[in-house]
Amino acid sequence: MLKVERTAVMNFENAMRGARNPLNSWARSDSSYDADGNFVFGPNDLDLARRLCNAGSDHRKFIRMIFVSMDVTAPLYWWKEYDTYKVATVANSTSTMHKIHAKPFELSDFSTDHMTPDALKAFSAYVGFMEEVRLRYVNEGKKKEDWYDLIQLLPTSYHQMRTCTLNYETLHAIYHARKNHKLEEWHTFCDWIKTLPYAEDLILFG
Numbered sequence: 001m002l003k004v005e006r007t008a009v010m011n012f013e014n015a016m017r018g019a020r021n022p023l024n025s026w027a028r029s030d031s032s033y034d035a036d037g038n039f040v041f042g043p044n045d046l047d048l049a050r051r052l053c054n055a056g057s058d059h060r061k062f063i064r065m066i067f068v069s070m071d072v073t074a075p076l077y078w079w080k081e082y083d084t085y086k087v088a089t090v091a092n093s094t095s096t097m098h099k100i101h102a103k104p105f106e107l108s109d110f111s112t113d114h115m116t117p118d119a120l121k122a123f124s125a126y127v128g129f130m131e132e133v134r135l136r137y138v139n140e141g142k143k144k145e146d147w148y149d150l151i152q153l154l155p156t157s158y159h160q161m162r163t164c165t166l167n168y169e170t171l172h173a174i175y176h177a178r179k180n181h182k183l184e185e186w187h188t189f190c191d192w193i194k195t196l197p198y199a200e201d202l203i204l205f206g
Helices: 012-023 041-056 061-065 078-084 117-139 142-155 168-178 184-194
Strands: 003-010 067-075 090-093 159-167
Touching: 003 184, 012 061, 012 090, 041 061, 061 159, 061 168, 067 078, 067 184, 078 159, 078 184, 117 142, 159 168, 168 184
Parallel strands: none
Antiparallel strands: 003 067, 067 159, 090 159
16 A cells, blocks of 8 residues: 655756756746646747756756655555665654554554455454554553564554655656566556656656
């Protein structure tokens, strides 16, 4: 399971102005904003953007200046792979260390969508045991050994939400590296990438 919410895309105008700096061609810029405040590429700017993107990473530096912020909820096993992308990314996550005990454990807190019936039955019992430990921690003095049990019992299917910021160049790298990955979560993430403004022109090429 993976969910992306509260997406914001920023800085198209500044990025495009920067793309025109090398040839001082700002007068040819023809982009604008629509009535809702969305950036709209003009034909000249879009043609230049496409040509720069197709010319290689040294020429498409301007897409590193197009920023995306979003909230992503995903299992820890997916976040371990996402953390491969450390360049031009920032993330603040919900804290397992401080808040692991704050709510009851439920099956919906974990990705179980591909478990076999036998695995799901065993895992349900496991989650039940974790809830017993949580209640003991909360109600019996918050003993450190109970807290350690919670932290070390926590499986990688546990969902964590992070607020992330990254740029179109990083999304280009992610999309082309992960679009055919065996994890369904990567397919969901790549499908989200496709919905971003001008993704077909600035991210999906190549």
